[in-house]
Amino acid sequence: MFDWWHRIVSRFVFETLGLSPESAAGSALDFFLYDTVKILTLLAVIIFLITFVRSYFPTEKVRDWLEGKHPLVGHVAAALFGIITPFCSCSAIPLFLGFIQARIPLGVTFSYLISAPMNNEIAIAMLFSLFGWKITALYIGFGLLVAIVAGIVIGKLDLEDEILIKPPPVKPPHIEEVKIPVNERLKEAWDYTLDLLKKVGLYVLAGVGIGAFIHGYVPSDLIVRYAGGNAWYAVPLATILGVPMYSNAAGVMPLIEVLTQKGMLMGTALSFMMAITALSLPEAMILKKILSTKLIAIFFGTVALGIMIIGFIFNAVLR
Incomplete structure (x- = not known):
C-alpha cells in the first residue's frame, strides 16, 4: 500500500543524501x-472512520444496553466496545x-478496561x-479472549466490596434524540481525529525514533540474546518488563516491529506490547483511588x- 512512499524515501536517503x-x-533514517x-x-484514516461511525452510537446508549444483560453477553459487548474507544490504560x-x-x-x-487500551483501533491499524x-x-481474537475471560474470573470472585467509591446508580434522564446532519458528524470526526493525532503524534515519533535507532544501530545478536528466543522465560520476562512501562499502541508498535525483525518471537513481542x-503503574495509581489494593493486584495478576498464556500460544502457532 505504501510502496510508492518507500521508494521516495529510499531515493531521498540513499541517493539525495548519499547514505x-x-x-x-x-x-535508521530510511x-x-x-x-x-x-x-x-493510517492512524488518521482509521480514527476518522471509527469516530464517524461511533457518532451514531452514544456512550449512554451503550451503557443502557449493557445494563441488565446476561453476564457473558455483557463481557463480550464490553470487550468489543473497547475496540472503538481509542484510550490508553489511564484514559479508559x-x-x-x-x-x-x-x-x-x-x-x-x-x-x-482491559480491552480498551489493548484492542483499540490504533493498535489494530498499526498491527x-x-x-x-x-x-x-x-491479536484481536486473543486480546478479546483475555479481556472476556479475565472479566469473568474477576466477576466470579464477588469483589464488589473492594470498590472504594460507591456512588448511587447513575440513571441518565431520557433525552429525545436529536438528528445531527451528516456534515456536522463528519466535521466532529475530523476535529476529533486532529485532536487525537496531536496527542499521540509525539508517541508515534518517539516510538518510531527508538525503533529506528534499534533497527540501525543495535546488533541483531544482542536482541536475540536477551529476548531469550525459545527459552521458557522469554514470555514471562517480556510481560514483567512491560508492566512498569507506560505507553499506548502508537508509541510501542514501531518498537515491536523492530524487535521481531531482530529475532524476538512474535508471541514474546506481543506479550511485551500487551x-x-x-x-x-500510572493506571494502578489512578485506580488506587477507586479500588482496593487487593482488587488491583487481582486485576493485574x-x-x-x-x-503470558497468549504469548506462549502465539509462539507455538507462529513457528
Missing part, C-alpha cells in the same frame, strides 16, 4: 521517515468508573500495517497471566 543502505545511519508517514496516515478509567456508577457488573467493567491481517486477526498497553 549507504548498509550503514546504520542510512538504515526506517524512521517511512514508518512515521505510514503510521500517521473515566468510562470504567461510569460503568461502575451505572451498576453494571464489576467483571463486565473490567472486560472493557495491520506492520504485520498483515493474519497477525492482526489473531503488558505495556493494558497494564501500567489475572491479566498478566492471560497475556
Whole structure:
C-alpha cells in the first residue's frame, strides 16, 4: 500500500543524501521517515472512520444496553466496545468508573478496561500495517479472549466490596434524540481525529525514533540474546518488563516491529506490547483511588497471566 512512499524515501536517503543502505545511519533514517508517514496516515484514516461511525452510537446508549444483560453477553459487548474507544490504560478509567456508577457488573467493567487500551483501533491499524491481517486477526481474537475471560474470573470472585467509591446508580434522564446532519458528524470526526493525532503524534515519533535507532544501530545478536528466543522465560520476562512501562499502541508498535525483525518471537513481542498497553503503574495509581489494593493486584495478576498464556500460544502457532 505504501510502496510508492518507500521508494521516495529510499531515493531521498540513499541517493539525495548519499547514505549507504548498509550503514546504520542510512538504515535508521530510511526506517524512521517511512514508518512515521505510514503510521500517521493510517492512524488518521482509521480514527476518522471509527469516530464517524461511533457518532451514531452514544456512550449512554451503550451503557443502557449493557445494563441488565446476561453476564457473558455483557463481557463480550464490553470487550468489543473497547475496540472503538481509542484510550490508553489511564484514559479508559473515566468510562470504567461510569460503568461502575451505572451498576453494571464489576467483571463486565473490567472486560472493557482491559480491552480498551489493548484492542483499540490504533493498535489494530498499526498491527495491520506492520504485520498483515493474519497477525492482526489473531491479536484481536486473543486480546478479546483475555479481556472476556479475565472479566469473568474477576466477576466470579464477588469483589464488589473492594470498590472504594460507591456512588448511587447513575440513571441518565431520557433525552429525545436529536438528528445531527451528516456534515456536522463528519466535521466532529475530523476535529476529533486532529485532536487525537496531536496527542499521540509525539508517541508515534518517539516510538518510531527508538525503533529506528534499534533497527540501525543495535546488533541483531544482542536482541536475540536477551529476548531469550525459545527459552521458557522469554514470555514471562517480556510481560514483567512491560508492566512498569507506560505507553499506548502508537508509541510501542514501531518498537515491536523492530524487535521481531531482530529475532524476538512474535508471541514474546506481543506479550511485551500487551503488558505495556493494558497494564501500567500510572493506571494502578489512578485506580488506587477507586479500588482496593487487593482488587488491583487481582486485576493485574489475572491479566498478566492471560497475556503470558497468549504469548506462549502465539509462539507455538507462529513457528
